[in-house]
Amino acid sequence: MVTKKEAAEAVRAAKARLGLTWAQLAEAVGRPVAWTTSALLGQQPMSAAEADAAVALLDLGDDVRQALLLQPTRGALEGAVPTDPTIYRFYEVLQVYGPTLKELIHEEFGDGIMSAINFRFGVERVPDPAGDRVVVTLDGKFLPYQW
Template sequence: MNEAKAKAAEEIRAAKQREGLSWAEIAEAIGKPKEWTVSALLGQHPVPEAAAVKVGELLGLSDESVQALQRQPYRTGLGDAANDPTIYRFIEAINVYGPAIKELIHEEFGDGIMSAINFKLDVSRRPDPSGDRVVVTLDGKFLDYNW
């Protein structure tokens, strides 16, 4: 991620806390899903101008951050974020279950991949007597290999 987007993400986190807003409230204000909104505001998607301006007004962001939100990001590695326990558990889950997921995709759909571009994400809570469960749904379009 470039420096301007990283700086904007930090400004957004601080403003979100200062204003006492949830990610869901910010997403609702711009009419986008909460999962996309968080990813975009942390620098992983370009934010349309009207939405960037609305976020800027809502959070009192600098003009530089509003402009940075609108830029196309460089989607590079996780860097230090890979060491965060929550992110690391996703890496661990893919390390353990990735080959099985690949086999099941190929068996069900044929030779191809799941898109991470034509993609939906949902994060929700499911009550459970032994402790609430985190439910993460990765919903990507199947893209077949065409030879």
């Protein structure tokens, strides 16, 4: 059996070899593109039907299928501060705007947090005369602290 990390590497290699997009994989799996990408990179467990659809399209074996069914150990970053420039920018956004986000969430909702468990997100390209914009939507359920 392969690990979820090894399965993710196999998925990425097959995706590149076959010229597939994450959107095509999501359509085959029947789930949103963000969730499907996360699952195929090892951060969500897939159902048997979802894993079957993914490995069939990617022409991968049962070892990868089995790994896709496993519960993940969530959190894919191996170091404290990410070094990949794209991922680091999100870290930087939270370093700069995290306190502001916290204040605005508390002012609007009260004492609590935004769930990363009951959570959806999306990535969108928006044309702009000054250069295309990346719009990232984070959509988490508010969970009040209960003392």
